Amino acid sequence: MATGDVALGQQAASASVHDASKRVVNDFSIQVATVNGSGSQSANSVLLKSIFGMGIPVSGKNLFPSNIAGLPTWYTIRDSKYGYVARKKEIDILIAMNAETAKEDILSLPSGAVAIYEDAQNLKQYRDDVACYPVPFDKLTAAVCPEARLRKLVKNMIYVGVIAQLLSFDMTAVEAALRRQFSKKQKAADLNWAAVQAGYNYAAESFTKHDPYVLERMHATEGKIIIDGNAAAALGAMFAGVTVVTGYPITPSSSVVEQLIDYLKKYRIEADGKSTFAVVQAEDELAAVGMVLGAGWSGARSMTATSGPGISLMAEFAGLGYFAELPGVIFDIQRVGPSTGLPTRTAQSDLLSIAYLSHGDTKHVMLLPGSVKECYExxxxxxxxxxxxxxxxxxxxxxxxxxxxxxxxxFDYPEKPLDRGKVLTAEDLKRLGEFGRYKDVDGDAIPYRTLPGTDHPKAAYFTRGSGHNEKALYTERPDDYQNLMERLNRKFETVRTLVPAPIVAQTGKSKVGIIAFGTSDFAVIESRDQLKKEYGVETDYLRIRAFPFASEIHEFVASHDRVYIVEQNRDAQLLSLLKLDLPAAEIVKLRSIRHFNGLPIYARSVTDEFVLQEGII
Amino acid sequence: MATTTATPTPAPKVNRLGLPILDYRGGKTTLCAGCGHNAISERIIDALYEMGVQPERVMKLSGIGCSSKSPAYFLSRAHSFNSVHGRMPSVATGALLGNKTMTALGVSGDGDTASIGMGQFVHLMRRNLPLIYIIEDNGVYGLTKGQFSATADIGSKLKTGVINDLPAIDTCSLAIQLGATFVGRSFSGDKKQLLAMLKAALAHKGTVMLDVISPCVTFNDHEGSTKSYAYVKEHDVVLHTADYIAGGREIVVDYEPGSVHDVELDDGSHVLLRKLDVDYDPTDALGALRIIHETADRGEFVTGLLYVDTQDRDLCERERLIPTPLAHLDEESLRISREDWEKLMQ
Structure with a gap:
């Protein structure tokens, strides 16, 4: 294959030979191997949402190349009655739609898996231990789709029908998902539904099922929604009242701004056609973040979204934002670096560069969402x-x-009013007489500010990246500089108490802890179950949700003998940040489990490494 | 104790807002004595005072360099943002989108604009942001002790004897080509022209790009430099004398028909351009480019209002922003209703 892992020679350890008599219900993975730009996205989305509609916990991952059209791409779907949503490394069912990779794709399957492919490919010759279902895709497509130019797209719906029949999909769920997918295009919906039925009928007439995989209706998804993290983040931004949005297109962050534009156009245009927002496509990420800080300075809620290379370009402005104390929100949708890296593959490798982004003594607040709901919140x-x-x-x-x-x-409708922070109005200034822009009045190291245009002769101050005293006046005095830097440090202590606290799962029975953040969470949840079930090992778990670290994190490390830090980068970046934060006696307890090949982390990789380092085998 | 009758101090002169010029001043300059930038700060003070602009309604923005320090030396009662090198346009863009009701003055230099800031400069010109962008142009980097900048003329000589062998970037022609709607060049030593252009700039809606030749007395005011006081005075081709006439005031200037070009600005005021040697139409972009290049070829500077377009929409209009500044919108206008929310969550 294909999607990396297996090609590295790590043949699935747990692969077992399945047979049709031993049913595998609601616990397997499907991979669609296709060509980038062939329009398989709708079909895959219908598959995912059909399973979801059957009440079965499901997750989908698009493993795609940095390319417009023509290169191989894979979509994996995992259904799991246990509710596991991390990537499953082993592929149980392959839909081989890409002739170029088909041989490699089928060779990568574990024994007992299923392969569906264009019958002309004759993939059976490569594997006699895989259940093969050859389908005359082109012939079936031509029969339902007279318009030749649409056939490339419609062909994908044939495999939806085939797999629906083989796995006993509930066809009402499939039709509902498909009609919803094409809700605005009745004709397209009908055409695609005909293709699904053609595939279904072909499979029913031609195949005798000789594999163990089936789906059965559950009730585990009722009331749930399906959404991607970028759309969730965009929803959150709209709800936070963002008014100035900037961006420079970069994968995988572009859809944050694109989704947000859609939401804003729908909900934030007044009856007279005027907007309560502005969106600017900036000339680069330097300008994008400059606009964010300028808007924040003027009192507007502003944001941009980017990925690693953009973060690098924002470095100088990030330092100014920290030092001159300017609000602004920057979404970083991490991808594999350094440099261009693997732009369409995932990683958690920007942590260190963001934490201290810029020169001089700088540090930044990071929120680390571990679910789509947290992207929103x-x-x-x-x-x-x-x-x-x-x-x-x-x-x-x-x-x-x-x-x-x-x-x-x-997601929940936000009940909390917006917190606009410490802003003095002209009335406040009349009462106070004057103010010191960088003076710590309240003891929390957070000063007061005024907005440009505040109608009071003492409202104005000078914002600068050069040395400044409490009154925002230029200074190079050693004590002024040191006082400012120490206050900024104290402000960071205030931050610890305001950012989202970690989520802790502590049994009280274990001396071994695991710490992770973001998307590593899904693998850790499943891995802890594996450790318990397969090795009888109980672990405690803490998921970090923000930097700087809350005090609970120190306590968690202190209360365990060994703590495994699970993350998706080479250099143990979270572990490095923890080392800087923890007392020396605690640092020695930290151990590292990393996954960094560009594909999402999976449970077995955590379990195997944990077991190895613990010496359990 | 002898009683004296105090001589009543004459009431200080005030502008239409009742503010004395003192209310438009800034901190004491730390630039070199004789620096052209100080003269520009003085003209900015005069223009804001004479136009009766409320100081609190102004935002001052700058990048990095000698030029960019100067916002500290005028209008202390206005918020100011000294940003990072070459990136003031982006900060100004954000700040103005946040509050489009402010008058925004951006001060940059030739290094800050034409080298490190070129990327942001050209995009600023394209967007027609309602910002007055002033380049205090001396052809050298002052704070780092006199290296050439990208606006230095070919053949110009540094104090050290180094000759510039690269062509100069002409910010005015660039601005015109990129869509700036008010482009002028002036000289820090020409008080009257600079003041009139600044006043007209304050009345214009959209991006104003003013390139003001502003000699550096310390590093670029010697024989052989093409940006010295002596050279600029000698080679300044003044297109026209400019008179600014505030809106609503009757125009009673006595002039020969055909000798004056009258430009009506957005707020109804006028700038009257009195022709000198050349017949010049500031609404003709091609003509503007031609005269800039012709004079440059002769080693001269053309000064005056080079190009103006009063019709183009500015960025805030294109974004269809509501009248209230975005920065002032409260929770009620920013949050969607529960009903819409329920629909969204389905």
């Missing part, structure tokens, strides 16, 4: 925190979370 929180703290706030998501569809509990 942390987006809202980020705007409040940025204005409360008067500093840039980074929401650090990743490609896996941002661009893939996830099940979620519905």
């Amino acid at each position: 942390f987006a809202i929180a980020a705007f409040d925190l940025a204005e409360r703290l008067q500093t840039p706030v980074f929401v650090v998501s990743d490609l896996d979370l941002g661009m893939n569809n996830w099940m979620s509990e519905p």
Whole structure:
């Protein structure tokens, strides 16, 4: 294959030979191997949402190349009655639609798997231990789709029908998902539904099922929604009242701004056609973040979204934002670096560069969402925190979370009023007489600010990246500089108490802990179950949700003998940040489990490494 | 104790807002004595005072360099943002989108604009942001002790004897080509022209790009430099004398028909351009480019209002922003209703 892991020679350890007599219900993975740009997205989405519609926990991942059209791409769907949504490395059912990779794709399957492919390919010759279902895709497509130019797209719906028949999909769920997918295009819906039926009928007439995989209706998805992390973040931003949005297109973050534009156009245009927002496509990420900070300075809620290369370009402005105390929200949808790296693959490798982005003594607030719901909630929180703290706030998501569809509990309507932070009005100034822009009045190291245009002769101050004293006047005095830097440090202590606290799962029985953040969470949840079930090992778990680290994290490390830090980068970036934060006696307890090949982390990789390092085998 | 009758101090002169010029001043300059930038700051003060602009309604923005320090030396009662090198346009864009009701003055230099800031400069010109963008142009980097900038003329000589062998970037022609709607060049030593152009700039809606030749007395005011006081005075081709006439005031200037070009600005005021040697139409972009290049070829500077377009929409209009500044919108206008929310969550 194909999607990397197996090609590295790590043949699936747990592969077992299946047979039709041993049914495998609601616990397997499907991979669609196709060609980028062939329009398989709708078909895959219908598959995912059909399974979801049958009440079965499901997750989908698009593993795609950095290319417009023509290169191989894979879509994996995992259904799991246990509710596991991490990637499953082993592929149980392959739909081989890409002639170029078909041989490699079928060779990568574990024994007992299923392969569906264009019958002319004759993939059976490569594997006699795989259940093969050859389908005359082109012939079936031509029969239902007279218009030749549409056949490339419609062909994908044939495999939906084939697999629906083989796996006993509930066809009402399939039709509902398909009609919803094409809700605005009746003709397209009918054409695609005809293709699904053609595939279904062909499979029913031609195949005798000789594999164990079936789906059965459950009730585990009722009331849930399906959404990708970038759309969720965009919803949160709209709810936070964002008014100035900037961006420079970069995968995998572009859809944050694109989705947001859709929402804003729908909900934030007044009856007279006037907008309560502005969106600017900037000339580069330097300008994007400059606009964000300028808007934040003027009192508007502002944001941009980017990925690693953009973060690098924002470095100088990030330092200014920290030092001159300017609010702004920056979404980083992480991808594999350094440099161009693997632009369409996922990673958690921007942590260190964001934490200390810029030169000089700088540090930044990071929120680390671990679900689509948190993408939404942390987006809202980020705007409040940025204005409360008067500093840039980074929401650090990743490609896996941002661009893939996830099940979620519905999001909550925000009950908390917007927190616009410490802003003095002209009336406040009349009462106070004057103010010191960078003076710590309240003891929380957060000063007060005024907005440009405040109608009072003492409202104005001078914002600058050069040395400044409490009154925002230029200074190069050693004590002024040191006082300012120490206050900024104290402000960071205030931050610890305001950012989302970690989520802790502590049994009280274990001396071994696991720490993770973001999308590593899904693999860790499943891995802890594997450790318990297969090795009888209980673990405690803490998921970090923000930087700087809350005090609970120190306590968690202190209360365990060994703590495994699970993350998706080479250099153990989260572990490095923890080392800087923890007392020396605690640092020695930290151990590292990393996954960094560009594909989302999976449970077995955590379990195997844990077992190895613990010496359990 | 002898009683004296205090001589009543004459009431200070005030502008239409009742503010004395003192209310338009800034901190004491830390630039070199004789620096052209100080003269520009003085003209900015005069223009804002004479136009009766409320100081609190102004935002000052700048990049990095000698030029960019100067917002500290005028209008202390206005918020100011000294940003990073070459990136003031982006900060100004964000700030103005946040509050489009402010008068925004951007001060940059030739290094800040034509080298490190070129990317942002050209895109600023394209967007027609309602910003007055002033380049205090001396052809050298002052704070780092006199290296050539990208606006230095070919053949110009540094104090050290180094000759510039690269062609100059002409910010005015660039601005015109890119869609700026008010482009002028002036000289810090020409008080009257600069003041009239600044006043007209304040009345214009959209991007104003003013390139003001502003000699550096320390690093670029010697024999052999093409940006010295002496050279500029000698080679300044003044297109026209400019008179600014505030809106609503009757135009009673006595002039020969055909000798004056009258430009009506957005707020109804006028700038009257009195022709000198050349017949010049500032609404003709091609003509503007021609005269800029012809004079440059002769080693001269053409000064005056080079190009103006009062019809183009500015960025805030294109974005169809509501009248209230975005920065002032409250929760009620920003949050969607529960009903819409329920629909969204389905």
